[in-house]
Amino acid sequence: MCKPFWTRLPGWDSWHHEHCRRSTTSDYAPLVRELHRRAAILRQPVNGTFELTERCNLTCRMCYVYQAPSDRVRRATELSAAAWLEMAHHAVDNGMVFLLLTGGEVFLRPDFFELYTPLTRMGLVVTLFTNGTLITGTLAARLAEAPPGRTEITLYGATAATYEPSPAFPAVTPDVAQASTRWSTPRPARP
Numbered sequence: 001m002c003k004p005f006w007t008r009l010p011g012w013d014s015w016h017h018e019h020c021r022r023s024t025t026s027d028y029a030p031l032v033r034e035l036h037r038r039a040a041i042l043r044q045p046v047n048g049t050f051e052l053t054e055r056c057n058l059t060c061r062m063c064y065v066y067q068a069p070s071d072r073v074r075r076a077t078e079l080s081a082a083a084w085l086e087m088a089h090h091a092v093d094n095g096m097v098f099l100l101l102t103g104g105e106v107f108l109r110p111d112f113f114e115l116y117t118p119l120t121r122m123g124l125v126v127t128l129f130t131n132g133t134l135i136t137g138t139l140a141a142r143l144a145e146a147p148p149g150r151t152e153i154t155l156y157g158a159t160a161a162t163y164e165p166s167p168a169f170p171a172v173t174p175d176v177a178q179a180s181t182r183w184s185t186p187r188p189a190r191p
């Protein structure tokens with residue numbers, strides 16, 4: 001596993017000891033602020049965004065990233081998981097800590113976990129942008145093995161009319177509710 005750049009900075013051990021020994025989930029924000037502060041001083045590119053695909057299973061009217069899931073031409077131009085990982089290693093070596101994975105719809109990629117799992121093992125804090133419609137129980141369980149730092153499912157309105165003429169709203173809302181239920185299931189306590 002790569003050692004993140006900030007752990008090599010002068011003073012990191014004492015800051016970490018002081019701020020993280022009582023750490024709980026709610027203490028996460030100060031750590032993020034400190035990482036951004038240090039990265040700004042060092043001019044480190046601490047945030048990255050990988051757009052994994054232009055394909056999406058929905059066609060929201062306001063969107064420009066909605067190529068068909070079956071679009072072979074687009075699929076052929078997408079970088080492989082190995083190519084993204086190589087880029088991620090370079091980015092981590094140059095200071096990336098926070099990585100957003102977005103599309104299109106990221107879960108259309110059959111090799112998603114070939115990329116996602118190694119990224120989490122590199123120490124990156126991964127955020128996922130997804131429309132939520134492809135999150136099955138199996139997929140949620142797989143994500144739970146190494147949960148993303150954050151997952152964002154955007155709803156562009158509260159009614160189907162907002163989404164017209166796209167069928168996206170009726171497609172999204174039940175699946176978002178299901179995904180929410182799956183992910184809010186309490187995890188077993190750590191030993």
Ligand code: SF4
Binds near residue numbers: 064066103130131
């Ligand atoms: S779900 Fe997201 S990526 Fe897909 S068409 Fe709608 S806004 Fe675009």
